[in-house]
Amino acid sequence: MLDANLKTQLKAYLEKLTRPIEIVASVDEGEKSQEMLALLDDLVALSDKITVLAKHGDEERKPSFTLGTPGEAIRLRFAGIPMGHEFTSLVLALLQVGGHPSKTSAELIEQIKGLDGDYRFETYFSLSCQNCPDVVQALNLMAVLNPRVSHVAIDGALFQDEVEQRQVMAVPTVFLNGEPFDQGRMSLEQIVAKIDTGASAREAEKIKAKEAFDVLVVGGGPAGAAAAIYAARKGIRTGVATERFGGQVLDTMGIENFISVKETEGPKLVAALEQHVAEYDVDIMNLQRAEKLIPGEGLIEVELASGARLKSKTVILATGARWRQMNVPGEDEYRNKGVAYCPHCDGPLFKGKRVAVIGGGNSGVEAAIDLAGIVKHVTLIEFDSKLRADAVLQSKLRSLPNVDVITSAQTTEVHGDGQKVNGLTYKDRESNELHPIELEGVFVQIGLLPNSEWLKRTVALSPRGEIEVDARGATSVPGVFAAGDATTVPYKQIVISMGEGSKAALSAFDYLIRQSAPETERKAA
Known part of the structure; x- marks a missing residue:
């Protein structure tokens, strides 16, 4: 699962473990479960302090695994295979569960240990999201420090049915005790301040x-x-x-x-x-x-x-x-419910769906190119009569078979069913005619x-x-x-x-x- 260079680096990190780590894997016969077990086998081979137990038939998400240590009430789980941007989250979790001290300030650590209440966190992430690791790592650390805090980090692309059911349309999305808690990048300090009301x-x-x-x-x-x-x-x-x-x-x-x-x-x-x-x-x-x-x-x-x-x-x-907003009806109502501003973060949640990108500058065209490799279809809408992106980006964009470009167009409204986006309307600036488009996502890229x-x-x-x-x-x-x-x-x-x-x-x-x-x-x- 891991290449030789990565194994060498990881082995050096795992030498810092001061107490044993027990990994309990919940798996089935699927391909992803086998991939996850291959990753866990690599971890076992790199440290004699790590053991793995595979469970079949339990009620946990599959594939997923917990990290724990004897005598410590740590409730920390990864649902999915934490590679990509989340590999660092896995390494940090291993170190912290294994007794290596966090670099977090002593004051904040004591504040986390003193939290009064039971906090069951679930975070939906995507492997391509650069904002997600901060949230995953913060909540993992809280679960290590306080036995009344639990955390499950869930790969939204792998658990699509869950994502649909819970209307997750932006990452990271965090649930606390089964209810929506927050979305977007959050630091450890922000999360603690939100639940510690006197902070x-x-x-x-x-x-x-x-x-x-x-x-x-x-x-x-x-x-x-x-x-x-x-x-x-x-x-x-x-x-x-x-x-x-x-x-x-x-x-x-x-x-x-x-x-x-x-x-x-x-x-x-x-x-x-x-x-x-x-x-x-x-x-x-x-x-x-x-x-x-x-x-x-x-x-x-x-x-x-x-x-x-x-x-x-x-x-x-x-x-x-x-990020500059379009300031049209429906944009605020469906923000993080289909209206997004970070294609790298939220793109994987729209796999196989139809989306629009608003803006024909470099950021808009780059977003459309990236999304075209994930989604079913991209419609790029530009207010001006021509795209403003660099020529090399425009050439790449127009070579993609699942992208349409509409210029001289002004988005006038985002539509939805009350829970998520299902379309938008744009005005042809030359004819003043209104045109509806059915889609599931709108990525706004119109500057700052x-x-x-x-x-x-x-x-x-x-x-x-x-x-x-x-x-x-x-x-x-x-x-x-x-x-x-x-x-x-x-x-x-x-x-x-x-x-x-x-x-x-x-x-x-x-x-x-x-x-x-x-x-x-x-x-x-």
Whole structure:
């Protein structure tokens, strides 16, 4: 099942096990059960601490297997064959069940151990989803740390009947005690905060007690991370308040234009960014959404959704952007019920079905090409009279037999049966005629919107809502700088955001120096 190189790497990891692991496999005579047993046999051959028992005829999902250890009440199960993006989840689960300590903070570990209640989690994932491992790994760790938490990670593509029955149309989708819990990428901190209702209030009290920063970065994407590193390297007090560290990059699959790195994936790049920031004395405040910017004479304040306020001598706004929506009837109603924004994550759930891709730029055409290899049929709908994607992508798209391209078309409504999408209507912009299309999925790929609504009437924004900045990254408010996809700087690219974040930090440092200089020197400057 595993190739020689992977076995060598895995064997080195499994040497870190400090206690035995018992794997109980639930199997039938099917091909997938045999594949799973082959994987488990490889694990047994790589470590004398691992044993496998195969069960036939039980009532568990097949194929599936539990990980446990004698004397420990660990309830952790994989339903399916955790390869692809989920192979890392399997390796981490083996290490944690086998006694290797997690790198999670001691404070968060104690919070998980202290959860009061019984939590039965089920997560539906796809092997091609780069967002799913974070959720699977977080819930697996919770099941290892707290005997009142159980978790089953389920490959949605393998258990299609379940997916249909439970109306799962986006991954990751999490159920708690049989009821929908949440969808999409979630960190361990986010999950714990959602079930530990007092966590937010406790964190707000901690934030209120913090001293003023020299530089406060709002946002934790590439621009925010770069700004934090450059500021911290100057030896000044630096903080980062972010709703989720990594931002939009977490939802990016393939990255092939990050200079000096031939190719990587968004989550891998974010992990490297987070590790780099952690090398410096930076106060990272995750899961914090900024809601108000309050300029002041000496200190600038940022009010958070929790009600807490942070103070700083300078602020760098790096709030990034999010997927642009069509804003048509039915889009919000059927979001994650057939309306999706990540073809890599959710594409496998539409195997054999008909879908539409909205948008004819690079992202839209790439999405259509990827989906064409999974689904029955793809209809690409573009507002303009021609596609805007690179010529090589257009050529590939038009070579595919199960793709139709419609240009000069405006999507006017998404239709559904109350539970899931069953079609859409578009308007021919030349004839104004309306045309319905029957389908099961709609993938929206029409660009980004800056996360700047909370800054209206505080800093100058462009008609598109972008933060207006000068060549130094300065905004219309003294001491407030901005960088990244939320600004008027053209070309929304990771490498550009990093450069702009670095520049904004250098500008903020220069501002601090000039503010602290005697008045005569400031006038001369």
